Amino acid sequence: MITKELIDESLNIHRLVDCGDFDLAYQQSVVFLEKLEKIKLKGDNYFIVxxxxxxxxxxxxxxSKHTNAAELGFKLMDNNKEALAHVQGESHFYYNYGNALSNxxxxxxxxxxxxxxxxxxVSLKNIYWRAFRFSSQESEEFxxxxxxxxxxxxxxxFRLSEALRYYDLTNRKGLDIPQSWVNRSAALIELNLISSSYSIKQLKEIRKGYINASVSKKIPPQWESFYLGRIAQINDKIEKCISADGETDEHDDMLTQQEFDALSAYRKFCLINHLTLSEHGVYCPCVESATDNLVISSSGVTGDFIIPMEMALNRFKSEFSLARHLYFEYLYPQDTDEIKEECHFLELHNDEILGIDIEKIRTAFRICFGILDKIAVCICELYKVYPPAQKGGLQKNxxxxxxxxxxxxxxxxxxxGIKSPGLLALYSIATDLNKNKGGELAFYKEWRNGLEHKFLVVHKSDKxxxxxxxxxLIKDILFIKEDEFIHHFGQLIQITRSAIxxxxxxxxxxGKKQQKENIPSITNELHMKKYSSEPK
Structure with missing residues (x-):
């Protein structure tokens, strides 16, 4: 039986953890578990404790990098999965189980x-995705x-654009979650490493994360001095960059807000919803983020594959911009009554949503999958990694x-042998959509096939x-509620952006690897294509 004394003892252990007294908290946890083992009747209260x-x-x-504590916590969860999922709820259990597995x-x-x-x-990520899918009814803080x-x-x-989106969504809520600020800074540092680019604004955003974490009421006291030290280091870097570049504090918060306010409603939508294809736009909503200016050759790269891959990137950006605009038009419809009236449908009382608005999202869904498949083709061409066909030779599809x-x-x-952060990220994204890898979003592929080759009905009602x-008459029709379809398209377009x-x-x-190897090359200067609004 779970007594009041046991509950008080467990609460005291949590207070020790909150105060940063990790060794004592571990010692008392071990003693506490010995007491729990003596309980014969194990009901819901037992598993809650x-x-x-x-x-x-x-x-x-x-x-505290305490290996024994981490191993013991994981073992307890792994041995009691069903019971813990029952008393905690699936989202809470998989969240905790993911934390245990991360150790x-x-x-x-x-x-x-x-x-x-x-x-x-990949396994850890799948568990967090599962917890996330079950979390819609949970509290905002959880x-x-x-x-x-x-x-x-x-x-x-290395899925940095997705990670930064989740940090930003969390930070916007105004909750005291210092880990979100610190890890956002870590993601921006990582972005600098794998993109080979940086800006003073990026350094300021990194500093901002440590500033917010340092004033949190939820960090152990000894962590504050560490964050203050990181702030001092970044201040020195910013001063050196300003001196070297002759740049002033032109990206202060007020100016950034003014630039954002001057953007179109559509571009604001792109920035607010993390749908830009701009490296600067990943962390700053200023005028520099007003266009999808992502390119491969933004810094010195070498290789005869660069221009063909830039061609492919142009194609991805063009298709992505259409999918994104269709998404925007669906969410914020304009007056298209004349277009809607051009097509009349028989009233079959079957709850199916028809017409140009829903077709925008159906089309955008197919476009995103097409982009991902084209990225796969580019990987195969660049590295000569076409998979073998069952009957010999190489797969064509x-x-x-x-x-x-x-x-x-x-x-x-x-x-x-061809590993890079970008390639590892693409593999990680692919596993989300692969049923054989436990991908929590593998059903997107079934939906795509339904849109392309079968019948997929989007409907309003719950059923x-x-x-x-x-x-x-028609077999294997897929039925999806409208709000569920829109929600999951929002997820698909984010992983497509991440893949690009x-x-x-x-x-x-x-390209940088070949540059380091001193392969002879000829400089080829590339310029952005310009579109004029003037009539020819």
């Missing part, structure tokens, strides 16, 4: 990951904390989520009514 202790041990392991990741530095060790991160941990997992797999086939022949070893049995960034970083990495 056990789950709290396990979560505390996981926190101790994370915050077991064998490689600390993301740049040391291989195409073998990345599988640990959703925010889950978003931060999901973002941390994505950041460790390439699909982003499945072409990798790392366990076939020596392909994992081959991919290890599609069918008064005249119009759906009776990762593609550019991957090719840029390859």
């Amino acid at each position: 056990l789950g709290n202790v396990a979560g505390g041990l996981v926190d101790i392991g994370q915050m 077991k990741i064998s490689v600390d530095n993301p740049h040391d990951h291989t195409f073998q060790s990345i599988e640990e991160l 959703q925010a904390e889950l978003s931060v941990n999901l973002a941390n997992s994505l950041r460790s797999q 390439i699909y982003f989520q499945s072409f990798w086939q790392l366990d076939v022949d020596n392909r994992r070893q081959w991919f290890e 599609a009514e069918d008064l005249y049995q119009s759906y009776k 960034f990762s593609f550019a970083f991957m090719v840029r990495h390859e």
Whole structure:
């Protein structure tokens, strides 16, 4: 039986963790578990208390690198999955289980990951995605904390645009979650490393994260001095950059807001919703982010593949801009009554949504999958990694989520030889959509096939009514509620954006590698294509 004394003792352990007294908290947790083991009748209250202790041990392991605490916390959760999921709820359990599993990741530095060790991160990411999918009814603070941990997992797999989006969404809520600010700064530092670009504004945003974390009421006292030290270091870097570039504080918050206010409603939508294809726009909504100016050759790169890959990137940007604009037009419809009246539908009382508005999202969904498949083709062409066909030769039809086939022949070893942060990120994204890899978004592929080759019905009600049995004859019709379809398209367009960034970083990495190898090259200066509004 769970007594009041046991509950008070468990609460005291959590207070020790909050105060940063991790060693004592661990010692008392071990003693507490010995008392729990003596309880014979294990009801819901028992597993509630056990789950709290396990979560505390996981926190101790994370915050103080305490291996024994981390291992014990994970073991308790792993051995009691069903019972803990029942008393905590699936979202809370998978959140806690993901935190426990994160302590077991064998490689600390993301740049040391291989195409073998990345599988640990893929499994962790899948667990956080699962928790995220079940979290819609949870409290705002819990959703925010889950978003931060999901973002941390994505950041460790170099999916930086997605990670930064989740940090920003969390920080906008005004909650005191210092981990979100600190890890946002870490993501911006990582962005500098893998993109080979930086700005003074980027340094200021990194500093901003440490400033907000340093004043948090939820950090152990000893962490404040560390954050203040990082702030001082970044201040020195900013001063040196200003001196070297002759730049003033032109990107102060007030000016950035003025520039943002001057943008069109559509561009504001792109920036607010993290839908730009601009490296600067990933962290700053100023006028420099007003265009999708992502290119591969923004810094010195070498290779005869650069211009063909820039051609591919142009194609991705063009298609993405259409998908994004269709999304915007669906969410903020204009007066299109004349167009709508051009097409008349029979009233079949089957709840299906028809017409130009829903077709915009259906089309945008297909466009995003097309972009991902084209990225897969580019990887195969650039690195000559077309997968083998079952009947010999090489596969001709390439699909982003499945072409990798790392366990076939020596392909994992081959991919290890061409590894880069961008390529690892693309593999991570592909596993989201791959059922065989436990991808939590693998059903998107089924939806895409339904849109392309079968019948996919988007309907308004919780369950599609069918008064005249119009759906009776055709088999395998997919039925999706409208708000669910829109929600998941919002997720798909984000991972497509992430894939485009990762593609550019991957090719840029390859171009810089060849530059370091002193391969002879001829300079070819590229310019942005300009569009004039003047009539010809």
